[in-house]
Amino acid sequence: MSRLLAIDTATEACSAALWIDGELHEQYAEAPREHAKRLLPMVETLLAEASLKLGDLDALAFGRGPGSFTGVRIAAGMAQGLAFSVGLPVVPVSTLAALAQGAADVEHPRLLAAIDARMGEVYWARYLLGADGLVSLDGDERVCAPEDAPVPSDGGWFGVGSGWKTYEERLATCLGNVVSGFDGARYPRASDVARLAVPVYERGAALPAERAIPVYLRDRVANKPG
Amino acid sequence: MRVLGIETSCDETGVAVYDGSRGRLLAHALHSQVALHADYGGVVPELASRDHVRKTLPLVERVLDDAGLVAGDVDGVAYTAGPGLVGALLVGAVVARGLAWGWGVPALAVHHMEGHLLAPLMEPDPPAFPFVALLVSGGHTQLIEVAELGRYRLLGDTRDDAVGEAFDKTAKLLGLGYPGGPALARLAEKGAPDRFTFPRPMTDRPGLDFSFSGLKTHALTTLRGIDAGDEAARAAVAKAFEHAVVETLAIKCRRALVETGLRTLVVAGGVGANRALRARLEALATELGGTVRFPRLEFCTDNGAMIAFAGALRLAGGDAPTAELAVRPRWPIDELTPPAAA
Numbered sequence: 001m002s003r004l005l006a007i008d009t010a011t012e013a014c015s016a017a018l019w020i021d022g023e024l025h026e027q028y029a030e031a032p033r034e035h036a037k038r039l040l041p042m043v044e045t046l047l048a049e050a051s052l053k054l055g056d057l058d059a060l061a062f063g064r065g066p067g068s069f070t071g072v073r074i075a076a077g078m079a080q081g082l083a084f085s086v087g088l089p090v091v092p093v094s095t096l097a098a099l100a101q102g103a104a105d106v107e108h109p110r111l112l113a114a115i116d117a118r119m120g121e122v123y124w125a126r127y128l129l130g131a132d133g134l135v136s137l138d139g140d141e142r143v144c145a146p147e148d149a150p151v152p153s154d155g156g157w158f159g160v161g162s163g164w165k166t167y168e169e170r171l172a173t174c175l176g177n178v179v180s181g182f183d184g185a186r187y188p189r190a191s192d193v194a195r196l197a198v199p200v201y202e203r204g205a206a207l208p209a210e211r212a213i214p215v216y217l218r219d220r221v222a223n224k225p226g
Numbered sequence: 227m228r229v230l231g232i233e234t235s236c237d238e239t240g241v242a243v244y245d246g247s248r249g250r251l252l253a254h255a256l257h258s259q260v261a262l263h264a265d266y267g268g269v270v271p272e273l274a275s276r277d278h279v280r281k282t283l284p285l286v287e288r289v290l291d292d293a294g295l296v297a298g299d300v301d302g303v304a305y306t307a308g309p310g311l312v313g314a315l316l317v318g319a320v321v322a323r324g325l326a327w328g329w330g331v332p333a334l335a336v337h338h339m340e341g342h343l344l345a346p347l348m349e350p351d352p353p354a355f356p357f358v359a360l361l362v363s364g365g366h367t368q369l370i371e372v373a374e375l376g377r378y379r380l381l382g383d384t385r386d387d388a389v390g391e392a393f394d395k396t397a398k399l400l401g402l403g404y405p406g407g408p409a410l411a412r413l414a415e416k417g418a419p420d421r422f423t424f425p426r427p428m429t430d431r432p433g434l435d436f437s438f439s440g441l442k443t444h445a446l447t448t449l450r451g452i453d454a455g456d457e458a459a460r461a462a463v464a465k466a467f468e469h470a471v472v473e474t475l476a477i478k479c480r481r482a483l484v485e486t487g488l489r490t491l492v493v494a495g496g497v498g499a500n501r502a503l504r505a506r507l508e509a510l511a512t513e514l515g516g517t518v519r520f521p522r523l524e525f526c527t528d529n530g531a532m533i534a535f536a537g538a539l540r541l542a543g544g545d546a547p548t549a550e551l552a553v554r555p556r557w558p559i560d561e562l563t564p565p566a567a568a
Binding site for chain 2: 036037039040043044054055069070073074076077078079080081082083084085086087209210212213214216221222224225
């Protein structure tokens with residue numbers, strides 16, 4: 001049995017969720033540029049409603065990216081501060097995985113997660129729904145042009161994430177044959193971050209607070225002169 | 227009242243704990259990103275933010291360790307909320323707010339330049355209010371009348387390059403790498419004083435504003451006329467540049483002291499480490515019958531100690547905790563108010 005707090009601010013959505021022995025409570029808002037301001041009040045509300053203190057929890061999970069650079073740092077930095085203050089371990093969770101987890105069900109067990117990465121690219125990964133009800137990564141996470149997203153060899157995949165909205169035509173051109181449909185309006189949510197983090201915590205794989213570090217995927221962010 | 231201070235406004239991660247009750251800095255630690263940005267010829271904001279998010283918490287742990295404190299011993303957390311690079315500021319702000327919230331202690335947003343101008347007050351025998359502050363760094367060149375904690379009047383500002391920026395850009399022209407300000411100062415020590423004469427920008431008219439971009443252009447023009455291998459000539463250019471900057475700052479400081487009728491000059495910011503400037507301002511103070519005060523060399527540049535100190539002064543003065551988590555990349559210093567008066 002475990003109690004986890006999860007936070008995610010990697011995309012246009014800002015959310016926090018509390019997992020108490022299998023029961024989930026969530027605060028969620030689509031509020032671009034207001035994540036820093038809104039995150040702590042969400043955490044405060046969740047804990048107050050559950051009559052819990054931060055120190056009563058077992059671990060703190062956060063959406064570690066990919067996504068907006070500033071957004072993933074807000075979640076990572078807040079996770080560091082909160083977790084260190086009361087000595088909790090942290091569980092970094094992929095925002096692409098959280099996105100896929102939110103869209104996965106018996107009818108959609110194979111997911112193509114795509115977050116708009118700007119600059120004509122998407123953050124991209126494939127997920128498969130397992131018997132435990134959780135998605136797992138199939139292949140690797142990458143940042144690439146929609147046309148360069150690896151095409152699965154068989155059909156029955158479902159697309160999810162803002163990348164599908166922004167690059168609908170371009171993705172449909174390359175993936176139309178293998179995709180049954182898509183949900184371009186869904187963002188990663190803290191409740192799904194929590195779902196994916198619980199088994200990681202329970203098998204003892206949570207990390208010390210200073211290891212709450214973002215994963216950006218896009219690592220070429222500046223050019224050296226000359 | 228023990229206050230943890232976190233500074234991440236640009237390319238230094240600084241963390242410190244100041245004990246306001248005992249008036250003592252308990253511990254401080256700094257990670258400089260200079261090497262990270264050197265290859266790019268300037269600070270790359272995204273790289274700065276990425277480094278801050280890796281370094282801030284380990285520095286917090288180190289500082290608490292060095293001070294012999296455990297988490298519950300901290301009474302407040304101060305963080306730089308501006309001015310500075312927005313992404314870099316946010317990292318320090320969210321870590322600080324997470325810590326403060328988890329500890330159940332007040333969090334306080336501190337103005338970076340207030341931190342700088344109060345830094346000399348951490349030294350033994352601190353100067354008393356009121357005084358004139360000269361803030362000289364890679365991002366700022368300001369003269370400020372400091373009536374008391376939180377009551378600041380901007381007397382003069384740069385119209386273009388900050389003085390540290392002018393040093394770095396001129397150093398680049400001299401082939402001294404980035405950031406080359408300190409290297410330029412070392413080269414100037416070997417330079418003949420009278421070989422070249424640079425202008426003293428904006429000293430021929432009233433006012434306390436500065437302009438330094440013309441000096442860089444003057445250096446470029448002068449360097450075109452000399453042989454690249456002529457080390458003595460390059461040193462003389464460095465000397466003439468530095469002399470022009472120092473004289474210009476001294477002329478404006480004199481005016482500021484005379485206009486305000488104040489006797490104490492406080493110097494802060496990275497350029498405050500420049501030896502020629504220190505010597506010239508000492509001479510000016512002696513001549514005017516006043517005093518000039520500098521922070522110790524390591525607190526001239528960005529650091530966490532000045533933020534912990536400013537936060538401790540404000541919390542002790544009755545400032546309410548900062549409600550909203552927000553940063554201000556641009557934040558005029560004269561918008562500040564004394565503690566509890568907000």
